[in-house]
Amino acid sequence: MNEEDSEQMALYLEQIGFREVKALREAQVVLLNTCSVRQKPEDKAFSMLGDLRFLKERFPDTVIGVCGCMAQLRADEIRQRAPHVDFVVGTGNLAEIPALVTEALQGARFTSRVALPERKGAVVTELPTRHVGRQGKLKAHVPIQYGCDKFCTFCIVPTTRGRERSRPTEEILDEVKRLADLGTKEVCLLGQTVNSYGKNLLEGKVPFSELLVKVAEIPGIERIRFTSPYPRDFKRDLIEVIRDVPQVMEQVHMPLQAGSNSELSRMKRLYTLESFREIMGEIRSLIPRVGITTDLIVGFPDETEEEFQATLAAVEEFRFDWAFMFAYSPRPGTPAAEWSGQLDEKTKRARLNELIAVQNAVTVSVNESRVGQEYEVLVEGASDRNPNMMRGYSREFSMMHFEASPDRIGRTAKVVATAGHHWGLSGELVASKSAD
Numbered sequence: 001m002n003e004e005d006s007e008q009m010a011l012y013l014e015q016i017g018f019r020e021v022k023a024l025r026e027a028q029v030v031l032l033n034t035c036s037v038r039q040k041p042e043d044k045a046f047s048m049l050g051d052l053r054f055l056k057e058r059f060p061d062t063v064i065g066v067c068g069c070m071a072q073l074r075a076d077e078i079r080q081r082a083p084h085v086d087f088v089v090g091t092g093n094l095a096e097i098p099a100l101v102t103e104a105l106q107g108a109r110f111t112s113r114v115a116l117p118e119r120k121g122a123v124v125t126e127l128p129t130r131h132v133g134r135q136g137k138l139k140a141h142v143p144i145q146y147g148c149d150k151f152c153t154f155c156i157v158p159t160t161r162g163r164e165r166s167r168p169t170e171e172i173l174d175e176v177k178r179l180a181d182l183g184t185k186e187v188c189l190l191g192q193t194v195n196s197y198g199k200n201l202l203e204g205k206v207p208f209s210e211l212l213v214k215v216a217e218i219p220g221i222e223r224i225r226f227t228s229p230y231p232r233d234f235k236r237d238l239i240e241v242i243r244d245v246p247q248v249m250e251q252v253h254m255p256l257q258a259g260s261n262s263e264l265s266r267m268k269r270l271y272t273l274e275s276f277r278e279i280m281g282e283i284r285s286l287i288p289r290v291g292i293t294t295d296l297i298v299g300f301p302d303e304t305e306e307e308f309q310a311t312l313a314a315v316e317e318f319r320f321d322w323a324f325m326f327a328y329s330p331r332p333g334t335p336a337a338e339w340s341g342q343l344d345e346k347t348k349r350a351r352l353n354e355l356i357a358v359q360n361a362v363t364v365s366v367n368e369s370r371v372g373q374e375y376e377v378l379v380e381g382a383s384d385r386n387p388n389m390m391r392g393y394s395r396e397f398s399m400m401h402f403e404a405s406p407d408r409i410g411r412t413a414k415v416v417a418t419a420g421h422h423w424g425l426s427g428e429l430v431a432s433k434s435a436d
C-alpha cells in the first residue's frame, strides 16, 4: 500500500512540474513516506529525518514533507523532533501535496493536513492519472479499498488509514484500462481486507469476485492478483473465480496470525483455527495447485509456550508456501499495547527465530514437492547474480529462475521446476507463449 502511495505522490509532484532525480542533493522537494506497522520503521523514519536536517542546513530552499502512517499519527511529535520539516500530510490527504509543496516553496512554515475522510460512501479519490510519459510497467498495484473496519487488537491501520472505504468500480476499471494501454500485463488489487471490497459503496455495489471478473475482461491484462483478503470473508464465489477465470492467478495470501483460538480471540481475529482450516481445505480441494502464503505474529501479549507451539503446529499443518513473520511490536493507541502481559524482547526474538526455522523447512519441502511440474511464468528480468538466468513468478507466486535469453522478458514462458529452494524454484524452459 505504501509503494502505491509513493507512486501517487510522485504523480502529484509531476502534475506541478517536478520530475524524479536520482540524488537527494539534487532534489528541490523531498517526501518521506513512512510506516507505523511496527516500531522499527518508525525509528528508521526518525533517523532519516535526522539525516535530512543536514540537507536542509546545506540547501535551505529544499522542501521536506513527511507522509504516510507516521505522519498521520504523530504530526506534533514530528514538528517537535524535526523542526526542519516543512509539512506533514496524512494517508487520506495525498491530493493536497501539490498545494502544500507550493505553499512551502512560497515560505509557509510547518503545516499539517491529517484529517481522515468520512467513513461512509465511496472514496472520492480523484487519483492522479498515469500517463504515457510515466512508462508502463509490466506489473502494477491498483488500490481498490482504503482503511479497515476490523480493529484487530494489535493493529494501528484503522487509526492511520481510517475506516473501510471502497473506490468506485468504474474508476478502478478505468485505471486498469489505462495501465493495460501502457503495457502493464499484471495487476495486483490492493486493500486492507480486499475481499470485503464494495461493502460501503452507496450505489452500484459490486462484490469483490465480480470485480475480478470485470478486471479480467480488460484486453491486455493477463494476470490478476490481490492482497490481502480477510480469512473469514473468503467465500465460495471467490474461490470459484480463482479456479475458473484464467486471468486470476492461483495464489492466495491468507493471514492466519496465530495458531490457537485463545490467541486469535485476544487478537480479535474474527475466525477460529477450525474455520480457517475449513477455508483452506475448500481452497485446496477446488484449486489443487494453489500457492498460499500467510502472516504470523509471535510474542503477542500473554502468549504462552503452548500457544506458541500451536502456531508452529499450524505452520506444519497448513504448509504455507511462505510466511511474513514478525515478533509482536506494541503500537501505542492499540488495545494490546496497553495490556500488562507484554513478553520480553529475548523471548519474542527466540520464538521468531524458531518460527522462521520451521517455516523455512516447510517452504523448502513445499518447493521440492513441485519439482517435475510445469509452470507458467511471466518473465520479469535477469537474475541479479547471473545475466543469463531469467526470473519471474509462476501463476502460483513461486519465484522461478531459469536459463533463457533476455528477449523473453515481458512474455510468459513455460518452465519445468528442476529444484526447490527456500527462495523458490530453479527450472528449465519448455516453450514460450508469445504475449506479443
Ligand code: SF4
Binding pocket: 148, 149, 150, 151, 152, 155, 156, 157, 158, 192, 193, 230
Ligand atoms: S484486518 Fe488487517 S488491517 Fe484490519 S485491523 Fe486487522 S490486521 Fe489491521
